[in-house]
Amino acid sequence: MSEDEKTPAREVIADYAQQHFRYFRTADGTVYAQKNGHPVARPIRSQGTSGSHRQELMVGLFNDGLGVFNGTSLKEALDLIEALAMSQPVQQVHIRVAPGFDGATWLDLGRTDGKSVRIHPTGWDILTPDPAEVCWRRTQLTGELPLPVKDTDGKGIDLLLRLCNFATAETECLAIAWLIGCLGPSVPVPAPFLTGPQGAGKSTGGRMLVRVIEGMSGDLRRAPKDEENLITAVAAGWVTALDNLSHMAPDLSDAMCCIVTGAETVKRALHTDGDVYRARYRRPLLLTGIDVGVIRPDLAERLLPLRLERPGVRRTEAELWGEFAEILPIVLGSLLDLTVKVRAAEANIPTDLRMADFAHLCAQLDAATGWGALNAYRASLDDLNDDVIEGDLLAQTVLQHAADIAPGSEQRMTSTEWLHCLTRLYSGEDCRPLPKGWPTTGKVLSDRLKRLQPTLAARGVLIDSGRTKEGRYIEMARPTAPPPHQQEAMV
Structure with a gap:
């Protein structure tokens, strides 16, 4: 065959790729x-x-x-394939968890054979997903x-909690609720903040929760140095x-809020003048630390404090992680069983x-399960x-x-008047100096009060604005009725 009759390398590669x-x-x-x-x-x-x-x-x-084949042929073939693919239907790719057909969700096991877990309304199965349904x-x-192991009868949950040093049963049920939330691709979950005294095993407990998923x-x-x-x-x-974590800078705090509830960033694509790259993200987040200092109100609403206590008996790393690796299939199987039961359970949606x-x-x-996780979640938010x-x-x-406003009444003032009122109250008769960060203008005070609205509302003080x-x-008002969740508790 003459040189002219040979099929170009790029066509050989493109035909093979499409087959x-x-x-x-x-x-x-x-x-x-x-x-x-x-x-x-x-x-x-x-x-x-x-x-x-490639x-x-x-x-x-x-x-x-x-x-x-040489690099030039591969590049030319991939250029053609990329151009042809732009006319194909759009499909989403997923990392670790994904929505499926008929109300099912998928969990990627990370295996080379592609086997994954399909969680559906009646149970869960280990299958290889149809590429038209899920792309990992x-x-x-x-x-x-x-x-994961089938039919564990909940044994894995007990085995996991036995290795962790959670201080109370309420903390344990919140940790399990968070793990179940991590298996949902579309449900934002608050970020667990594992805290406790030095030596309580916060890092170890955090690793265990992460490694279940x-x-x-x-x-x-x-923590990275920039967003x-x-x-x-x-x-x-x-x-x-x-x-x-030992300090929560405002930029890091705002970024964490976006990670928990979802956001999008847009930046210039590399080696281009006009194209942009969009990055959408909403991910489960976990934090550990003894004390991060002042927590901003918007982040506090997105945190899930999990307190640990120092263990009475210490174990070596090799022994601890050897046991964890051994029980992980049982833990994962029990978590999947519980996830199916929880998703099938009917409950009212808290609106407050x-x-x-x-x-x-x-x-x-x-x-x-009858565990009382919702009350524990409310209590954790009160602590925050x-x-x-x-x-x-x-x-x-x-x-x-x-405290001097009568229940059922309110006070109205301009932001500047409120600034003078609160400044006089803080300074007192001895005219103590104002702290660093105290509002200096009515506009700054208004912005600070907007950020504090949820925190103050939880303490029975409502802040509103108008014209x-x-x-x-x-x-500023004090309602006569207690918050909705307190009304539910009294019924």
Whole structure:
């Protein structure tokens, strides 16, 4: 055969690729390749060490006797494939958990054979998902989970809690509720904050909770120094766990709020002038630390404090993690059994809590087990409100002033008038100096009060604002009726 009659290398590669792989694009325009019959998808432009499509394409061509091709031919073929894939229907890729058909959800076990867990209304099964239903995205942070054990009769939950040093039964049921929430792809869950005295096993307990979902390779990390690095780490895995926090900067606090409830960032695509890259993220978050200082009110509503106590008997790392690895299949099986029961349970949706989906999950857990998770969640939020108030002198001063307001009445003043009123109350007769960060203008005071609204409302002080012909005002009121959850408790 003459040189002119030979098929160009790029056409050989493109024909082989289209015969053995399925190509599609996501909503942000990224093109993925999925081996026929396998649920794992890889971006065709990835050069990552976790296994790129370029690598698996080269290996497939070599193993099937088609030869070794140079980089230029591969690039030209992938350019063509990428262009053709842009006309294909959009499909989403998922890390670790994903929604399925008919109300089911999927859990990626991280196995090379693609086997995953399908959690459906009547139970759960270990299957290889249809690529049309679920496409998994894997990274270096995607660890392998063992095959869960069937029919454990709840034994795994007890085995897990026996290894953790949770201080109370209420803390234990909140930890289990969080794990169940991590198996839901569309339910925001608050971030557990494992706290306790030095030596209480906070880091170890955090690793155990993470490894139930992420496998034995899951671990804690130090908090990144900037938001961009934090978002990069969050986007590459499912559960993000930050260890040994001692300070919560405002930027980090705001970023954590976005991670828990979901947000999107847009930045310029590399090597382009006009294209942008969109990164959407909502992930389970876990934190550990003894004390992070002052907690901002918006983050407090998204936290789940889990207190640990020092163990009476110490064990070696090898012994502890050896036992954990042994019981992990049973723990995972019991968690899946409980998840099915909880999702099938009927319960009213609490309407007075910020994280309403998680509160509903706690109510379903109570209906399925009778544990009292919802009351424990409310109590934990009350404790966090106390922490916010103890760390905010303005909140303390507002509550001091509100104590003189008769129940069922309100006071209206401009923001400047409120600033003078609260400043005089704080300074007192001895005119003590104002603390650092005290509002200096009416606008700053108005913004601070808006941020404190949920915390003050939990203590029976309502802050509102409005406008009349005379101008804008801030209203402080004390309702006569107790909060809704207190009314429910009295019934």
